[in-house]
Amino acid sequence: MWQGTVTLQPGLLIYTGQLGAAHRHRHAAVQVVVAQDDPVRLRDESGTSCRGRAAVIPSGVEHETAGSSAGMLVWVDADGMLGQALTSRVRRTGLPADTATAWVAAADPLDVDRVMAGGNPRALADLILGELADAGTLDATPAHPAVRQAVAVLPAMLDDTVHLGQIAKEVGLSASRLGHLFSDELGLPFRAYVRWARLRRAIDHVRAGGTLTEAAHAAGFADSAHLTRVCHEMFGLAPSLLAGGMDWQESVV
Known part of the structure; x- marks a missing residue:
């Protein structure tokens, strides 16, 4: 159980x-x-x-x-x-x-x-x-101001395709420089960070009472099947189980 x-x-x-x-x-x-x-x-x-x-x-x-x-x-x-x-x-x-x-x-x-x-x-x-892992953990509070700004503006862009160059322009850096900073300070490539941000957005929508379809669209997935497939691929778990079948402790992020 x-x-x-x-x-x-x-x-x-x-x-x-x-x-x-x-x-x-x-x-x-x-x-x-x-x-x-x-x-x-x-x-x-x-x-x-x-x-x-x-x-x-x-x-x-x-x-x-x-x-x-x-x-x-x-x-x-x-x-x-x-x-x-x-x-x-x-x-x-x-x-x-x-x-x-x-x-x-x-x-x-x-x-x-x-x-x-x-x-x-x-x-x-x-x-x-x-x-x-013989390594430090992922840092929830990046030191570089451009990375902090990028993390702050990203959630408003999740209902559409997110491009590294688009965010780099917002924070005043080149795409290559911002990409290196994401990996160095957050421990994740930019595309991987966006994927996790989408999953969190979708699960939050389901927890708030939305349907899987609504959650998928709000987080930039094509449909509920796409959201479910990505969640299964990542964790072997359905988004409905994560959102409704377990208690949640809020992340510091």
């Missing part, structure tokens, strides 16, 4: 609560699994199973989970710095990256009892990702 809280910000979706079974699926984000109580069973595309209290599952690999435990799931954009660092960690195990044994081995150094001892979901995710 999936029952817990969700926090979403560009680059990260964090679920904290009761972990349940998930049938075979694959998604575009890198997924970190942390089971606070009992180990969960992971099965890869070949049918091989491996049990563990923590795992790093790369993007694009087919997998399923079974078991019941309190814990945390973190989806990290595969194109960002954290996602790339997590994927590299799986590869450094020396095991095939599409196997359950590699996913569990990649997270083996994590002291689950220590990192899950307390704190809000974002703080816990920061600690887990900091250890597994």
Whole structure:
């Protein structure tokens, strides 16, 4: 039974609560699994199973989970710095990256009892990702004023196609310079940041009582099917489940 809280910000979706079974699926984000109580069973595309209290599952690999435990799931954009660092960690195990044994081995150094001892979901995710990715977390408050301005003007543009050059003109920089700043300061390429911003806008609309079609149009998706497909591709979850089936903790972004 999936029952817990969700926090979403560009680059990260964090679920904290009761972990349940998930049938075979694959998604575009890198997924970190942390089971606070009992180990969960992971099965890869070949049918091989491996049990563990923590795992790093790369993007694009087919997998399923079974078991019941309190814990945390973190989806990290595969194109960002954290996602790339997590994927590299799986590869450094020396095991095939599409196997359950590699996913569990990649997270083996994590002291689950220590990192899950307390704190809000974002703080816990920061600690887990900091250890597994050997990198800093995504910065919610970019230092460069042009990036702060770009992040501020972006939401008003989400109902249409968003071009990097358009926003760069708004903030007085070249498109290439602004693109580099997004990656350096937010840990995400510009296009990935826009995708996460659209997902957040759509989910907020559904939470406020809008239909999936209304939410899709408000966030710049072609229709509800497009929104649902992107949400499934990213997280293996339906937008209706994210919006209506779980409690939400507001992001600092």
